[in-house]
Amino acid sequence: MILHYLILSVLLFLVGLTGLIINRKNLLLILMSVEIMILAANFNFVSFSVVNFDIEGQIYSLFVLASAAVEASIGLAIVLLYFRQNKHIEVENINSMKG
């Protein structure tokens, strides 16, 4: 049964990674794909924690959640700055942010 959870986690991770690589138009979609990948990592933490009778995995899942929230807030601030500068959020020429 834990196999089901692990397979779902792998599938979610692959969907997130595909969305991260394949999209060229929307900078926000990259952040959302990263959130999906973090969710897949959380699936692994929680399902192994339940199988091994060890609550520590769920505690680390909480830490992962908090750092993901920080990452989302800073990423959205950077997206806002980029939009203010360039009036679009396409990923194509984003290496112009390089100093």
Place this chain on the structure above:
Amino acid sequence: MLFLFYFFAFVVFGSATMVVASRDPIHSVLFLVATFIGSSSLFILIGAEFIGLLLLVIYVGAVIILFLFVVMMLDIDIISKKAKISSNWPIIMLIMALLGADLFLFINKERLNSNIFNNISAERIINNKSNIIEFSSAFYSNINNLYNLEVIGMLLLLGMIGSIFLVLRNKRKGLKRQSDLMQKLRNRSSVELVKVNFKEGIK
């Protein structure tokens, strides 16, 4: 139990796919909400109730609403609705299939044959405690977790300060700021050279 798992797994996987495939960013954000609600249900299904509820409160309540605010703040007409995907998508799909096959092969089927739903009931019988009581007693009795808690608190503070510092535009009157253009437009005529007499100063 298994039927519920398949139902929620279908919801999670389908809406995660729609997040990536959808053309409108607002639809992507709403499908992300569906993904997180489904995965919260899956966590509750295997007995991790506290993490499931936290996922609802933190993600659906705060983070995704933040995403929604940003999507609405950016002008939706300027963002073109056509989702342009990378031109070499067959190669990307091939690489993803290989990576997926790799990850599937690494799952050790013999070791992981235990039934997770039996484990939940066994754990309940052994501990006779609810998930949140067990979670909090493990969380607050281990000193390493308290250090980690401090680190997470500092990280959240840093995130708050960082995002405010990045986004804030300071337009207060009387604040002297450096302007590159004005500095480069200066020439000799903007500087007046004065001959100063001894002990008199500039009038």
